Amino acid sequence: MALDFTKLMELIISASLINNFVFTRFLGLCIFFGVSKKMETAVGMSITFTAVMMISASLSWLIFNYVMVPLDITFLKIIVFIGVVAGFVQASDTIMRKVAPGLYYKLGIYLALISTNCIILAVPLINAGEKYSFIESLAFGLGSGLGFALALIIMASIREKLELAEVPAPFKGLPMAFIVTGLIALAFTGFSGLITL
Amino acid sequence: MAEIKKEHQLTVSVSPHVKSEETTSRIMWSVNLSLLPAALIGAYFFGPRAVFALTIAIITAVLCEHLYQRGMKSKITINDGSAFLTGLLVGLNLPPSVPFYIPVIGSFVAIVITKQLFGGLGFNVFNPAAAGRAFLLISFPKLMTIWKEPTAAFVQMDAKTTATPLGILKEEGIAKLMEVFGDKTNLYTELFMGHRAGSIGETSTLALLIGAAFLFYRGYISWHIPVSFMGTAAAMAWVFGGKGALFAGDPIIHLISGGMILGAFFMATDYVTCPSVKKGQLIFGAGCGFLTMLIRLKGGYPEGVMFAILIMNCFTPIIDRGFKTKVFGFKKPDSKETKK
Helix, strand or coil: CCCCHHHHHHHHHHHHHHCCCCCCCCCCHHHHHHHCCCHHHHHHHHHHHHHHHHHHHHHHHHHHHHHHHHHCCHHHHHHHHHHHHHHHHHHHHHHHHHHCHHHHHHHHHHHHHHCCCHHHHHHHHHHHHHCCCHHHHHHHHHHHHHHHHHHHHHHHHHHHHHCCCCCCHHHCCHHHHHHHHHHHHHHHHHHCCCCCC | CCCCCHHHCCCCCCCCCCCCCCCHHHHHHHHHHHCHHHHHHHHHHHCHHHHHHHHHHHHHHHHHHHHHHHHCCCCCCHHHCHHHHHHHHHHHCCCCCCCCHHHHHHHHHHHHHHHHHHCCCCCCCCCHHHHHHHHHHHHCCCHHHCEECCCCCCCCCCCCEECCHHHHHHHHCHHHHHHHHCCHHHHHHHHHHCCCCCCCCCCCHHHHHHHHHHHHHHCCCCCHHHHHHHHHHHHHHHHHCCCCCCCCCCHHHHHHCCCHHHHHHHHCCCCCCCCCCHHHHHHHHHHHHHHHHHHHHHCCCCCCHHHHHHHHHHHHHHHHHHCCCCCCCCCCCCHHHHHC
């Protein structure tokens, strides 16, 4: 099978910038607002999230194409994908606790949250729906992960800056974060129409 | 104890203890003054409607700031000219024939949502005028893209509707643009003088350059952002702007059309929303230029200056972090020692 690198690059750029999950589809906001208070956790979360995203996208692809399609049970894909992702995240949770306890205590609850994150379920579902090949699914997962990482890091840097700003009391914290997200989304509409897949 | 007069008391404040004539309001009013030629040319070409839109935008901006600060019981700072400048920039970025509520909404979004909610002047993350314009463009896509043909006759009310040079370039290509303007020299002169369709204040490169020269002379803006912004954009237009072949594009058209001059000299250089370190400003400008051309050449919108500035505003805090100045006399703790 010949690999089409332009298609792969387009997939990555499209998933990370143009159809950024946070800023254009508004998915995965619970983690987005929860972790973006500090740059340190945002960076840790971005790395974990991208890794989990790619691995779960490939696992789901394998199970979907080699188990579910032959057995003709594709109507169960939501349940199966949730199971696959949750099982994998639980496993990585245990491994991380042993291998990198420092990072584990920082990300603690959010790692468990990844398993029920909507982006991590959306990516395998979109992969299955669009009938992407294995490499394309991986590229889409990578792009989505990078897009989420970008969103988290931008947001964390802005929120750290806002700590010093004289935001009116009713808007301190989360309300301001929503307004900032809205304005970033406004900026990201500039990318619309850049690549039409 | 003898009564001490207020002005004879020693003022104790934190550094820097710089004595200078420059104040925020002086700088802001100077920038307003530097935009005057562009506003006048806009009024000359687009008539009373343009003056009307500009006035409404400015009045709304100042009024919003006043009402908000009165409501929040904070110090009212409408005299420092920053709200006036935001309103003026929102107005200059509007098509000439918009209905009256468009500048009202644009100025409201710019002043209240983008500036005051963040804590007022000095704390806003996004350029207020660019955010106001982008908000209007995606909320009223039809109204915000009706362009009028410029007429020098001030009283003529109903000018013909037409497309901007960038719009023609995007939809029909360079051949059509040549057909409309005649030959290349004529095209460049028309674009340079401002005799073309577009937003009220963005059309005349000449008027904007006069204003920018004034700001350079006073030292209010440095070369870093405009040069890196326009340099990157010109390079990209030259390399990728041509049809079919590389290195065949026309950078001059891209530089003097659209909001490039207005954006590069007056909006991207906003002190609050651009990086404060010079090296960071170079990156900021280059990013703006790159994104502008990316949107113009490949994106869905014919013009990308506003979006490029807004997107780079998102990255400003990160760029600032990357170029933190070294703390004098501070030695980084040795990583090995801290581990023990």
